[in-house]
Amino acid sequence: MSTSDKTRLKPQWLNEIVVMAGNWEPLEHRRRAIANCIDDEKRYLREHSEEMAEKLTKASVNAVIWHYYKGHGPKRESNDMKLSTEFGKLCHAKGIKFGTYINFGSVHIETFFEEHPEFKNLVAIDPTGQPQLYSEYFRCYYRQRPCMSRPEFTDLIIKITLKAIKEGGSEWIHFDNVAQVPCYCDNCKKLFREFLDKKYPTGTDAEKQKVMARFGHLNLNNIELPRGSARLGVDTMPSLHEPVLQEWVDFRCKLLSDAVQKAYQIAKETKPDMVIGANPSFDFGEFTPLVWGTDVERLAISADTLFNEDVSFPRVTDDSRLIGHLFTFKLGRALNVSIPVHQPGATQPQTSPEHTMLSLVEAAIFNRGFLGHVYHAPDLLDGLDVNDSRPTTVKFIKKYSQFFADTQSISEIALLRSHHSLTNQWNRALICKILTEQTLAQYGFQFDVVLESQLDDLSKYKTLVLPNTISIPDAQLAKIRNFIRKGGNVVAIEESMTCNEWGRTRIPADRARLFGDSDLAVGLNGNHCTRKDLVCEILGLNSIETERIFYIPKLFHKITFNNNFANTWVPIIGNSYFQLPTNANDISHLIKASLKDRQMVEIKPSPSFVIPQLVMSKSGQIILHLLNYDVNKSVSTLEIRLHIPNSRKIKTLSSFRLEDQRITELNFTEEPNKISFEINNLNVYQGIIIDTTK
Ligand SMILES: [Zn+2]
Known part of the structure; x- marks a missing residue:
């Protein structure tokens, strides 16, 4: 299914102002996972009452995500499903879109295996042979993760999804816990080798040469699944520096996106105007393809919404750093998905009425009217604080909805999100991307995020910015060259384009020294450094075309990424890295020069x-x-x-x-x-x- 199919199927209500309230934990989960209140059953029933539906309407809520399946076992949860279904009818009557939560990637072992003992040996296995847990962070030893190499799991989820659509009246499915964590089960061992065999056949001499070039040998059948040690997990690495590691992450991302795509297609065939969403825990600052097997670009092909649960509530910090969701929302625009986020007050306390206004209006502008998770629905039963600014801000956004919802950006700059660089050289590419986004935003540049797959037509942009996009495949390099030939300008930062899709350098060995630290003092404004010549050489430009290259050797910043091997937790390059580079002024001058000093x-x-x-x-x-x-x-x-x-x-x-x-x-x-x-x-x-x- 292509993205154009997705546009055709995208339900109209996603292009309007969407105010969502959530209530996705069934009673059993609340009791097992957290300390619940003493009168929880009474309260639970009240959450499914006419009173609840009225409170939602009064709060201008027009979509909900309600519990449907949490992983306790489909039979076990059937009473909760009925309760949800009845509540869904109340929502339909009030014009509220009824969404249902379906857990895609964890099971409660104390009850689920009693219903489905056949799945006991089909969960994801860690390198020591133990089942992978739902969350190390929450110490959830009683929840385990399925292995997505097992179609049985996906088929069960699809069965529940179809029930939610046909019997539950669902209009929006929210798949939670979407992941393929590192798994060392026998099936993964077998399928990874099959994946390599299919991708790297050795039938002809040319094919053999390619495999030799990629792996150094032809013995693909001897390849083991990459793993770390008990002391240091494989997922603590900040880059994919060797070929098998790269292929293994690609393999896991494919297992997961294929599973989601299967569910997406069957759901859309059943009900074409269904909204399908997933929560791939992205943009929080973790190296998600390695840690979770999630590749948002592939997942977005089979999703209308991608939940982002980070904690980047918009604000300026005490040390003058700009935090916000705007960059994730811009990525959402490139992916053609809406990004639900938790708004202040929904899961976390509100800082101030003004911060809440800021957060809601930020979503209205950059997420094109999709405000996300605005209310935790049960909170509405207790009534909101008089100083709560959510109702007035939502009213304001709805009043001027035509200026927020379904708008098109008017942009002069395309900022490349390079999938290959963000996996092969994750930490270096990500830090530069963050610093560049900060510079573009705070200097007022009008920019869109574009993906590697969107380099075909950049005609609406004057300048393409490459934020240390180190690994660029040959085909994409040709497209960048084409953009320059047609008169486009490129701002190339740091080591952009110096490697191919395998992360192998394009720079001749005798000139590699030029990319060392010895010449970092090269002036920016003059832009006459020899490393620019190398970039032009890689692109194969003639002398007139080289004038369209604006080269920045280095973005300087105060927070250095320190890959400390004493840390056993996965590295996080999150919003603590959100800051302007110390040479932001010079950089903005150069970007402006690329626009011929006509900044919009x-x-x-x-x-x-x-x-x-x-x-x-x-x-x-x-x-x-x-x-x-x-x-x-x-x-x-x-x-x-x-x-x-x-x-x-x-x-x-x-x-x-x-x-x-x-x-x-x-x-x-x-x-x-x-x-x-x-x-x-x-x-x-x-x-x-x-x-x-x-
Ligand atoms: Zn497995």
């Missing part, structure tokens, strides 16, 4: 914690969203210059804000090819509506 949105002061986002609404209106992440500091004056693309002429500017009830007109000054205006007293959010004529 220029903001003074710069850099700024006010992040501008230019979008086009479905009806063709241009909106400039201005979001102040530093909610504790109102911005007294902000100077803005706008270069509107396609020589549009601006007729009027008007503005709407969280604290106003109405739209007001703004004055502006015209300059050749641009306009300038001022914003005063910006608290959390201000939207600018730009009316234009061609």
Whole structure:
């Protein structure tokens, strides 16, 4: 199934403002996993009452995810399923989309195996021969992980999914615990060798040569599953530095995405307007393909929503770092999925009413109206605090929904997310990606994330930015070259493009020294360093084309990744790394130069914690969203210059804000090819509506 099929099948309601409430733990799980309240049964029934449905409606909730199957055993949970089904009917009557939670990747061993003893020997096995647990972190010794190499598990999940659709009235399936952890069962050993045999046949001399080039020998049948030691797990590594490791991660990602795809296809065939979502625990800062076997790009082919459970609530930290979900939301746009996140108050306490406003409006802008998990549904039964800003903010977003939902970004820059670099050289590529995203955002650049598979058509962008995208396959390199030949500019950072898809260097050995640390002092502004010549050589450019290459040797930053082998936990490059590089000013000048100094949105002061986002609404209106992440500091004056693309002429500017009830007109000054205006007293959010004529 291609992404275009997915667009066709994508239900319309996902393009509207979505306010979701969750309640996905059945009573048995609450009792077994956590200390529950004493009157839990009474309360549980109340959560499935007409009163609950009314509270949801009153809170403007238009979608829920409710418990359906947690992994205790399908028969065992049948009463809970009935309860959910009845509650689903109440939701349908009120126009609330009814979603159901289905656990895709863990079973409660104390009850599940009694129902399904045949699965006892089909769980994932760790290198010591013990079953893999659901979560090391939560010490869940009573929950085990299935091995996705076993179709029996997927088939059971599909059976439950079909029941949820046909009997349960489900309109949205949420698959949780989607993972293929490292598994050393006999089936994985067998299937991994078959995977290698299929991918690397040795029938002809040419094929043999390829296998020799890849592995150094032809003995694929002697290859073992990669593992660490009892002291240091294989999943603590920060890169995939050798071929078998790379293939093994690819193998596990494929097992998982094939399983999800099978469930997705059968669900969509049964009910074409079903929404299918998964929780692949991504963008938290872990090396997820290695740790969990999750490749979001492959999973997104079989998903409409991908849950992100990180803790990057938008804010500016005490040490002046910008945190937020905007980068994950931009990835969601590239993947053509909506990203549900936990909003403040849903699972974690709220910091302040302003932080909650910021978080909801951030999702409205960058997640195109999909606000995610706004309420833990049972909380609504107790009533919300009078200072809770969720109801008023949701009301505001709904009032101006046409400026948030189903919008298109207007961007000048494409930022490449290189799958190969983020696996072969995970820590180096990820840190540079984070620093580059921070620079682009805080200097007001309008950028989209693009994937390796989307390099065919970059015609809407002036500049392609490569954030230490070290491993680029030959085919993608040719596409980048093509973009440059057609007049596109490339900002290449650090070691971008210097390796092929296997992570093997393209630089001739006698010139490798140029990439060493000895010449880091090469000036940025002049951009005349010899390493730029190497980049041009790799791309095979002529002398005119080389002028379209803007090279940055190094992003300097304060937090160094330290791969400490005393740490037995997997490394995390999460939001503690969110910061501007110390040479961000130089870098922004170079990026601006690549745009011929015609940046679409220029903001003074710069850099700024006010992040501008230019979008086009479905009806063709241009909106400039201005979001102040530093909610504790109102911005007294902000100077803005706008270069509107396609020589549009601006007729009027008007503005709407969280604290106003109405739209007001703004004055502006015209300059050749641009306009300038001022914003005063910006608290959390201000939207600018730009009316234009061609
Ligand atoms: Zn296995």
